[in-house]
Amino acid sequence: MKRIISMLLCMILLVSMAVPAMAAVSKKPAIVEQPQNMSVVAGKEFKVAVKASGNDLTYQWQVMKDGTSKWVNLAGKAAKTATYAGAFGSAYDGAKMRCVIKNSAGKCTSNAIQIRVYALEAPKVQSLSRNASNVTIKWTGVQLINNTTGEKSMFAVYRKVSGGKWAKIGETDSLSFVDKKAASGTKYFYAVKAISKDEKALSVMSASKSIMFIAAPQIKKIELSPLKNAPKALEITWSAVEGAEKYEVQKKNDAGKWVSIGKTTKTSFHDTSKDVVIGESYSYRVRCVSADGKTVMSANSAVRAMQWFLVKN
16 A cells, blocks of 8 residues: 555656646747847858747748748758857848747747848948048958959948938048048048949948047238237237137247147237247147147148248347
8 A cells, every 4th residue: 555655646746747847838939039130241150149938949040042932941950049150151142031939839930130241341440530621531441352453342431420311421442531521610420331343332331430520720820919018929810710619829949849838719829938039930830629728629730830930120
């Protein structure tokens, strides 16, 4: 009798352990997070993932090439991992991918995503620099070369303002570009894309960089302008710059170095240095700085602002 009771207890224990396990796989899988469209580089590994509810799931990724209607399994058998890692050639540009997820209770299928396959990796914007009246963009990037003609693939340069849309502002086969139409007092974002001679995209657009463009002041005149306490004062006058918070005036000293002699919010400044000597020549330049005077906001004034000026009696 004891033996029979022990056997019954064992059977009850086994059944109690099996019921939760059976219940755990009784729910049909459901998509929790859909995969997203991908832009990849030909021959370079990429990863795409899906998220689904349920346990003991298997994931079968499938691809359908552009212009066809047949889904083909990727990586052979269904896997236990929700992430697919692989590489596509250019023949897969425009293809669609999806994932079929199964367990013993049923299956579900993710949305189909589009795969764009590009020949090159995106360029990388290295620097943005202010010049007197424009912005220079420099980047790194790979170019395709035609073995017959020697021609190189191109780069398209894009610009936008905060909250605006990207607009192409030029093309070049070099690794830099000068934006000659930048407006002073405007914050710009710049990005670059590799393109072919016929303007077909060879890469996705690069990550962008931004810069607040402030044009350099232009000195109008330098003249003797005596003040009550400085009879030999020289007055430097320049044009107002859109977006400028303050101006810094610099003077070249006897050692040939530029030194700051004052900051002002006005468009003129008096050099009241006591070392001004009638008959000597002096050189000045002006640039825009931040309101606290600590940050340089523009290039130095144009070449004419660096002229030597002869003070006459």
